[in-house]
Structure formats: structure tokens, C-alpha cells
Amino acid sequence: MSTGDLPGLLALTFRAMMDQIHEQLAAEGFGDVRPAHGFAFQFLSHRGATAVELGDHLGVTKQAAVQLVDELVKRGYVQRQAHPTDRRSRIVTLTARGWQCIERVVEHSKQAEARWAELVGEERIGELRAALTGFVTDAAHYRQVTLRPVW
Numbered sequence: 001m002s003t004g005d006l007p008g009l010l011a012l013t014f015r016a017m018m019d020q021i022h023e024q025l026a027a028e029g030f031g032d033v034r035p036a037h038g039f040a041f042q043f044l045s046h047r048g049a050t051a052v053e054l055g056d057h058l059g060v061t062k063q064a065a066v067q068l069v070d071e072l073v074k075r076g077y078v079q080r081q082a083h084p085t086d087r088r089s090r091i092v093t094l095t096a097r098g099w100q101c102i103e104r105v106v107e108h109s110k111q112a113e114a115r116w117a118e119l120v121g122e123e124r125i126g127e128l129r130a131a132l133t134g135f136v137t138d139a140a141h142y143r144q145v146t147l148r149p150v151w
Contacts, residue, residue, distance in 0.1 A: 021108045030101050032075050040068060041094065041102055042147050044078065048091040057146060077101060 018035055025033055036058075043049065043057045055065030069092050072078040077098040083089040094102070117125045 017109070017112050020112065021105055024108050025101065025104060028104055030104065033077075033101060036068070037072065037077070038105065039147060040072065041077070041098060041105075044092060044094050044098070045102055048081070048093040050083065050089045050091060052089075054092060072098075 018038070022033065022035065025031070039058055040054060043054060049057070051065040051069050052062050054069065055062050058065065058068075060068075069078060069080070072092075073080065075097075076095055078092050079095050080090040080092055083091050113125065
């Protein structure tokens, strides 16, 4: 990869950080969490959702989303509840264990950012954050930008 491949460098940075976070999570008792789960947790941290909504967000079929939810229910990260307006549907929400996992990811992300600030300086991290926010804002003019896996 050439140094001019900024999208690739951004992807590698994200991957390296997530690999490190997953190692830390495993050491803290969350060894059964996979990267795909993080995209579901991130979506569910804003609101409960049906399996169909979760599948739409993740870019997978309803069947794959139901399978993912089943897996997360068995592992204790999410629960199904009655839908408030649709008796045929169930809402998936995070459990206390799911929220604990999210809290650990947030803490580890803050630690990673602090390490980056030590490497390049607080000012440059602020500039990077502003620049990336500008890129995301620009992209959002063309289509909704969500945090989801690229399968």
C-alpha cells in the first residue's frame, strides 16, 4: 500500500484499533464478541430495533439478522421485548451485559485516542477530527452515512 492511499490507511487504522480493543475485551470477559456484533451494538445503543431494522442497517437479510440476534440473546448481550405498537414484531434491546461491553469499548477507544495524541500531538488530533468530520458531513449530502460493516 502506498502512503498516498488515505482510505486504505484509514481502514487499516480502524482495523488495528478494533483488533486491539477485541483483545482487551477478551481479557475482560467479553471474548465471545465479534467485530460484527459491534456494529449491531452501536446501532442498538441509540434505540431498540426489530430484526428487520437491524438487518437493514447491517446490510444483511432478515434471516441473517434473526440469526445474529439469536446468537446475541444466547450470549446475554441483547434481549427481545414486545413491540409497543406491533404485536407481530419484537424489539431487540441491549441488556446490562451489552451496555457493559459498550462502556468498555468506549473506554478503550478513549485510551487509543490518547495514545495517538502522544504520538502526533493533541493539536494534530483535533485537526484530524475536524477534517474527518468535514469529510463525513460532505458525504452525508449525497447519502446517509452510517457505521456498518462493508461485507
